């Protein structure tokens with residue numbers, strides 16, 4: 001460390017390769033896409049850069065605005081559910097005996113070790129008509145029917161003539177369910193980090209002063225965990241907004257999100273300029289969210305430093 | 308002190324963590340209404356655990372705690388008539404001083420002018436009037452502690468619990484805050500239970516002190532009694548300085564004990580009746596021990612030794628005599644005049660002596 005500081009040359013030499021990498025494989029392609037977004041599709045592979053805003057204008061057509069709105073709604077709902085689900089999880093980990101904490105955290109990030117595609121198919125196996133949830137429900141239905149038959153009420157068909165499996169897949173609920181499942185760790189980790197920083201005697205002080213558990217949560221824990229909450233909201237919302245695999249596999253015909261549309265432009269529709277314009281709209285929205293985060297973070301107190 | 312009914316009764320309380328850790332062991336205590344009570348003991352002796360059981364943050368494994376006559380089993384911390392000042396103060400960093408102090412009233416529905424008035428009153432009490440709009444990070448450590456005090460006092464608890472309230476302050480401020488706490492307690496008349504590992508703090512502030520060791524209460528007494536009449540080697544050694552010897556009772560008359568003391572020899576002291584013929588601790592305070600060049604004469608217990616060390620401490624000096632066989636005795640001399648000349652130099656043969664009545668016999 002010391003030599004680095006004294007000899008900036010070493011520092012620059014180490015900095016050059018990643019800079020070139022970033023420039024060559026991230027910034028340049030991104031710039032290309034940005035340029036494409038002002039272009040026009042000519043042939044199968046030809047794109048003419050006409051610097052027209054036509055793609056952006058088209059992206060603002062009601063059809064696409066509707067999909068963007070829907071994506072915002074689904075990603076927002078996902079983020080909100082993640083927040084509500086993550087808090088109890090974080091509390092449980094945070095108040096667990098110290099030797100359990102690493103194990104519990106590991107369990108939270110365990111799904112990351114499996115490919116998203118495989119996890120999504122596993123989820124399909126759980127949710128489909130002949131999946132585990134419906135099997136379990138059917139088992140209960142059978143059991144209930146047998147009990148009714150045993151007490152002589154079998155003929156009344158109180159539970160219906162036959163078991164009707166629930167349609168859990170290929171709808172918006174399934175998509176949100178899948179998105180929550182995939183993105184929960186993104187919410188749990190930053191929340192956990194700020195809960196660990198929180199001085200537990202703050203919670204005790206609040207209870208000691210007569211506040212209920214709920215009041216303590218909303219008046220003390222949540223405000224003090226705000227940096228973690230904001231981070232969690234952002235890093236859950238952004239990838240949720242951009243997901244295409246989950247709506248593709250779990251959703252129905254009306255569940256496509258904006259990333260599905262973008263994907264289609266780059267693939268089957270082969271309209272790169274329009275896909276590029278949509279991508280950049282999505283990115284601008286992301287930047288907007290990040291800007292909002294830094295605005296929110298500025299007013300936040302963090303946890304108390306020392307005594 | 309008034310002999311009022313106990314506001315807190317700790318009835319044979321034991322607290323275990325897991326299977327092996329016994330943090331508090333069979334403690335029985337009564338704390339009187341309006342008392343300034345200190346829990347004193349070395350680190351890890353269970354003081355904080357006991358205090359947290361009073362507040363309701365820990366649940367006794369065995370025994371019962373009564374506050375104001377009510378058993379506290381099953382009573383949540385937010386329903387107990389006690390409030391706590393935390394060691395870290397736990398002042399809410401996202402609220403102003405005013406909101407911190409008001410918090411305990413807002414959550415219980417005290418609002419409007421009454422709330423406002425009580426907050427102002429509490430801030431005045433801790434000399435923070437006019438600080439209401441500040442955020443905690445704009446306060447010094449001492450001021451933050453006052454906020455914590457005001458926040459607890461404004462609830463008008465039956466008992467105020469304080470965990471090492473002064474440990475984070477520097478020495479000068481600590482002394483000032485000791486007096487401040489005593490003044491405050493007199494003003495509000497609320498029972499204070501203070502945890503501390505600093506004996507001088509406990510001695511100077513408390514009406515009564517419970518000395519704890521490894522989870523058990525060894526002695527409960529007013530400061531002077533604790534200092535002059537410790538009931539065990541542990542308390543004798545823990546409170547102040549002490550010359551502690553081991554001895555045996557060789558003869559017990561109704562009011563005189565003859566003792567054989569290691570390093571000193573046979574001495575005769577006015578003894579508590581009923582002391583068993585057993586090993587006892589024999590102790591005398593350094594400041595009750597005199598140093599002289601000649602034998603001090605009869606009526607004194609005297610022993611000759613060689614000056615081993617002299618520690619000058621400004622207001623007083625400590626002289627340590629080597630009595631042979633590894634035994635030592637320390638004496639404290641007041642430097643009561645600027646021209647006090649040193650009475651001894653290292654290597655001198657001198658007499659250490661004390662009045663027989665100042666000898667402490669410790670059977671525990």
Ligand SMILES: Nc1ncnc2c1ncn2[C@@H]1O[C@H](COP(=O)(O)OP(=O)(O)OP(=O)(O)O)[C@@H](O)[C@H]1O
Nearest residue numbers: 324328329330349350351352353354355356357504
């Ligand atoms: N939550 C806990 N789990 C396990 N052991 C604990 C727990 N809390 C306290 N202990 C143990 O109980 C004993 C008493 O702890 P306590 O905090 O009451 O001591 P203390 O007298 O307040 O010490 P200090 O002066 O250092 O604050 C210690 O041995 C401690 O390690």
Ligand SMILES: [Mg+2]
Nearest residue numbers: 354355356471
């Ligand atoms: Mg402690």
